[in-house]
Amino acid sequence: MTTLAFATRDSSTMVRRQLKRLIRYPAMTVQLIITPVIILLLFVFVLGGALGAGIGGGRAGYVNYIVPGILLMTAATAATGTAVMVATDMTEGIIARFRTMRISRASVLTGHVAGSVIQQLLSMTALILIALAIGFRPNANPLEWLATIGLLTLFALAISWLSVALGLKSPTPEAAGNAPMPLLLLPFLGSGFVPTDSMPTVLRWFAEYQPFTPIMETVRGLLLGTPIGHNGIIAIAWCAGIAAVSYLWAKSIFNKA
Amino acid sequence: MTNLAIAANGLRKSYGDKVVLDGIDLAVPEGTIFALLGPNGAGKTTTVQILSTLIPADGGSVRVAGHDLTGNPDDVRGAxxxxxxxxxxxxxxxxxxxxxxxxxxxxxxxADGKRRAAELLERFDLVEAARKPASTYSGGMQRRLDLAMTLVGDPRLIFLDEPTTGLDPRSRREMWRIVRELVAGGVTIFLTTQYLEEADQLADRIVLLDHGRLIAEGTAEELKRRIPGGHIELTFTDPHLLDAARGLLPAGVADPEALTLQVPSDGGVRSIRELLARLDQNDIDIDAMSVHTPDLDDVFLTLTGQQKEKEATR
Known part of the structure; x- marks a missing residue:
């Protein structure tokens, strides 16, 4: 077998390792969805009336408005779990064992990334189902749904590599739990909960140019038919860029350690 | 000439100002058990980490299982x-x-994987626990599983870094049995331990590591011979007898409080008989006598103690 074939085989072995762990401990995945669901319910039922009135469309319109932002937040929450899991894994002797074996080094990380992407997609699916139950009414056709799933998967991949890198960089699992925290704030500091033109200048400038905003705008456009403009391309570029940089970063930390 | 499983020359490693390994040489023949013995912090784990490709050395040349450690780490890992x-x-x-x-x-x-796993579960007495998560295993079971995992690929050279630290005596003996079986099958073992008894029990060759330097090397017997740890302890009933014995045996070390005299000796029957005869000829009665043959503890304490004195005078 060639080196590439071995690398592929090792990666699929590591992905299976991660999947077994996820299946055996479903609580690890379930707990990740709790926070985003609470935020969704709080914003819809507590703040939704007032915010919805401000945006126009009332509480019913507000459910539609915030689902894209909460979707990204759901992914980011799951990514926090990944960072903790990676940091915990690094403290275990098993990683030292992997390093002394003739295996593709990145395969250990690939396993975590694949597990993380699956967790994020499951969490986002659960969130969409709950949102549908409380009045989320997307008008997307099958093609638009497919594009949404594609973009969110790409986003999940980017966030997974980023959180794997953050998990590797963290000295302890506790620190790893805090490292991805800013990701949870980005939907707020963008167009996730209120339109950016309602914000003061400096904040609005940040909100419009940070990576989450074009992604949220694209998802909103695909699911609800709002204008997308250049946001689609920008969103894909951000996701690909974050994924590539995080991948190289994670790999270099792992090889150095 | 036997082939060397490990050949290291001038291995060095420091973390910042702290020198962990100060130029050590190792030669481990294939098919033997080699023990690296030393107190905590001597550099044992660092040595294993370097030899097993986990961390790079700062200097020195090393061949492991016939492959250059820095040039071909992947071939080393395969072996x-x-x-x-x-x-x-x-x-x-x-x-x-x-x-x-x-x-x-x-x-x-x-198919091969399944067969090998079943074999190892059987051999390491883990069949009943095979389908339980490893988190539920006892310390001894985890260590056995750990070693079983190491054996899956039939490595020719196995590093055991303090394999019995924290195990109860029964699990320790079990681990020793397994190690002996492995060597009987032609595997080379590089063992680190802080237990002298373990090195004495298992190792063909022992090196003593202290503060990043090798301070002694040899078989357990050779090391024991190197130091004057053996002595005969004589106990007397009265201080005058002790003084008389001290005059007769100037090499002895007296303890006036305990009324004892420690006379250096190899502990052999002939030297004991001679000693007793001399005391008898001079009418010196002894109350009790005990023979102390040197063990690795003596070697260890003597040599690491000397090392400390040398360092103190520097």
Whole structure:
């Protein structure tokens, strides 16, 4: 077998390792969805009336408005779990064992990334189902749904590599739990909960140019038919860029350690 | 001439200002048990980490299993197995899954992997626990699983970093039995330990490591001979007799409080008989006598003690 074939085989072995762990401990995945669901319910039922009135469309319109932002937040929450899991894994002797074996080094990380992407997609699916139950009414056709799933998967991949890198960089699992925290704030500091033109200048400038905003705008456009403009391309570029940089970063930390 | 499983020259490693390994040489013949003995912080684990490709050395040349450590780390990795101080098992997976994971990573076929896992579960007495998560295993069981995982790929050279630290005496003896079996099968073992008894029991050759330097090397017997740890302890009933004996045996070390005299000796029957005869001729009665033959503890304490004195005078 060639080196590439071995690398592929090792990666699929590591992905299976991660999947077994996820299946055996479903609580690890379930707990990740709790926070985003609470935020969704709080914003819809507590703040939704007032915010919805401000945006126009009332509480019913507000459910539609915030689902894209909460979707990204759901992914980011799951990514926090990944960072903790990676940091915990690094403290275990098993990683030292992997390093002394003739295996593709990145395969250990690939396993975590694949597990993380699956967790994020499951969490986002659960969130969409709950949102549908409380009045989320997307008008997307099958093609638009497919594009949404594609973009969110790409986003999940980017966030997974980023959180794997953050998990590797963290000295302890506790620190790893805090490292991805800013990701949870980005939907707020963008167009996730209120339109950016309602914000003061400096904040609005940040909100419009940070990576989450074009992604949220694209998802909103695909699911609800709002204008997308250049946001689609920008969103894909951000996701690909974050994924590539995080991948190289994670790999270099792992090889150095 | 036998082939060397490990040949290291001038191995060095420092972390910042702290010198962990100060130029050590190692020659481990194939098919033997080699013990690296030293107190905590002597540099044992660092040595294993370097030899097993986990961390790079700062200097020195090393060949492991015939491959250059810096040039061909992947070939070295293909030939070795490592069981570290902290159990290297995936605690979320079952024992069987851990073994199958290793089989996959060693690129065994599915059937071969299953057969090998079943064999090892049997051999390490883990059949009943095979389908339970490793997190539920006792310390001894985790260590056995750990070693079983190391053996999946049939490595020719195995590093055991303090394999019995923290194990109860029964598990320790069990581990020793397994190690002896492995060597009988032609495997080379590089063992680190802080237990002298373990090195004495298992190792063909022992090196003593202290503060990053090798301070002695040889078989357990050779090391014991190197130091004057053996003595005969004589106990007297009265201080005058002790004084008389001291006059007769100037090499002895007296303890006036306990009324004892320690006379250096190899502990052999002939020298004991001679000693007793001399005391008898001079009418010196002894109350009790005990023979103390040197063990590795003496070697260890003497040599590490000397090292400390040398360092203090520097």
């Amino acid at each position: 070795i197995g490592v069981t570290g101080q902290y159990s290297a098992v995936d605690k979320l997976l079952t024992g069987e899954e851990n073994l199958l994971l290793m089989a996959d990573l060693k690129h065994l076929s599915r």
